């Protein structure tokens with residue numbers, strides 16, 4: 427069964443997902459990357475020009491097209507859980523892993539990041555706290571597994587997720603190269 431990663435911006439969906447896919451020798455798909463290919467500009471530019479609602483429409487389209495391929499790790503955008511149809515699609519077609527982080531840890535990671543439109547505000551930590559309160563219940567609703575990501579390294583998180591996936595019978599580790 428394919429695996430999807432959900433969580434707030436900066437929780438590591440893209441970075442951890444890519445390494446997890448490498449380790450499993452699975453395909454890696456990032457919905458934000460697919461969206462950027464489709465819109466032909468960066469997500470930040472698109473937010474500024476067309477607004478968040480249009481972005482969410484395209485995000486829902488892209489998520490709706492996923493999920494038929496086994497041996498895939500899908501990294502979503504942080505807001506993928508906002509729409510009920512997306513939550514249903516993720517929960518049904520994927521084994522969903524929630525990368526759970528505190529707003530403070532995310533702020534430490536993202537305070538100099540200019541790519542995330544929702545955090546280009548006067549008080550990004552306040553914004554992360556609001557996003558956490560609004561979305562933590564949605565991530566929990568959709569997830570089959572939840573992993574705390576504040577302190578561990580990307581490598582350690584990959585090992586923990588692999589253990590969970592094996593315990594759940596979702597993935598079998600390929601033989602080690604040495």
Ligand SMILES: Nc1ncnc2c1ncn2[C@@H]1O[C@H](COP(=O)(O)OP(=O)(O)O)[C@@H](O)[C@H]1O
Nearest residue numbers: 434435436437438439440441442535578579580
């Ligand atoms: N567990 C971690 N430890 C250290 N740095 C991390 C960790 N997870 C993510 N990062 C770094 O934080 C930044 C944001 O990660 P990213 O994968 O883009 O998050 P997301 O896709 O969830 O928004 C990247 O520079 C990434 O390398």
Ligand SMILES: O=C(O)C1=C[C@@H](OP(=O)(O)O)[C@@H](O)[C@H](O)C1
Nearest residue numbers: 434435436458503504505542543
């Ligand atoms: O949290 C959000 O609503 C968003 C998160 C972003 O992805 P990351 O979670 O990978 O930053 C991207 O999809 C867009 O900027 C909206």
Ligand SMILES: [Mg+2]
Nearest residue numbers: 439440458502
């Ligand atoms: Mg990402």
